[in-house]
Amino acid sequence: MLEQKILNIKSEFLGEIENVSDLDVLNDIRVKYLGRKSELGEALKGLKDLSVDEKKKIGPLANEVKNEIASKIDALEKNIKSQASLLKDRIDVTIPGKKKEVGHLHLITQIQSELIDIFSSMGFDVTDGVEIETEEYNFDKLNIPENHPARDAWDTFWIKGKDGERKALRPHTSPMQIHYMESHKPPFRVIAPGKCFRNEATDASHDHTFYQFEALVVGDDVNVGHFKNIAQQFFSMFFKKDVDVRIRPSFFPFTEPSFEFDISCTVCDGKGCSTCGRTGWIEIGGAGMVNQAVFEAAGYEKGRYQGFAWGFGIERIAMMRHKIDDIRLFHGGDLRFIKQF
Ligand code: PHE
16 A cells, blocks of 8 residues: 555656756655655655564665655756756857958058059059158258258158157158169169158148158159150059140259149049039149259269159049048048048
């Protein structure tokens, strides 16, 4: 009788515990089967009324069932707890990810690389120079002596160098001409894109910080025709259409003769529109045949070589290509502008 009862309790327990996955339910089961007032407890109390023989048989059985129930409950409890902690650390791979902001190259940097690619394909070397330049390279060696009024054309930010020497945040990339010639022998062709600074009031077409693009070609018989031809090829490649180049007389101390150069308006193809002020031409930069005084300052024999140089603002051609109407947008740090390119 008692034996059957104990076996019934066990099978009832096994049935009840089968699908339990909740700790509270498991706890109720523990109280129900192992608590002081449990059925099994009551049944064990009846042991004392049994004969010695029956006690010997049923006693161990009762203990065995009790231990089995206890160990099953303990094992299940452990299982449920570890499942819970796994669930807590679970990663839901179906939740949409957080978008990571990835930066990209600034429009000017992109265009600079494009210019370098085009000129490399035409056999040009690429150099840079320094942004903090000495007075000597910025001006003296470029045939702009101290106190010469031409210096005023470059509104220069002067700073004091480490050794107390007066230095300039370079207002143009032309000092690179001297640096390059001091370490290279003609014939050569080289470009130097770089950051420049000018101490002047800013407006839609002037900024204190901007990028210039210098080119220098030197050889035995380099002439203005070479300049026009190379400039024409380059601007046609850059704007992906036939572009005309024209030159107008001008003055730079480091070139002789000097000129400003224009390209045919890429918006109206030279017909005349609001971008080019109805002239059909857009002013691009300065150029000229390298002044022999500059060759001399760089250590070349006077009269031995001929060459041309030019310099123009990279922002200016970026503005033409993308129809940007204010140069201050480039380095103003407004991401709404930067992200468009
Ligand atoms: N360095 C001149 C400027 O900044 C441009 C220039 C470069 C002119 C080379 C002639 C030759 O205005």
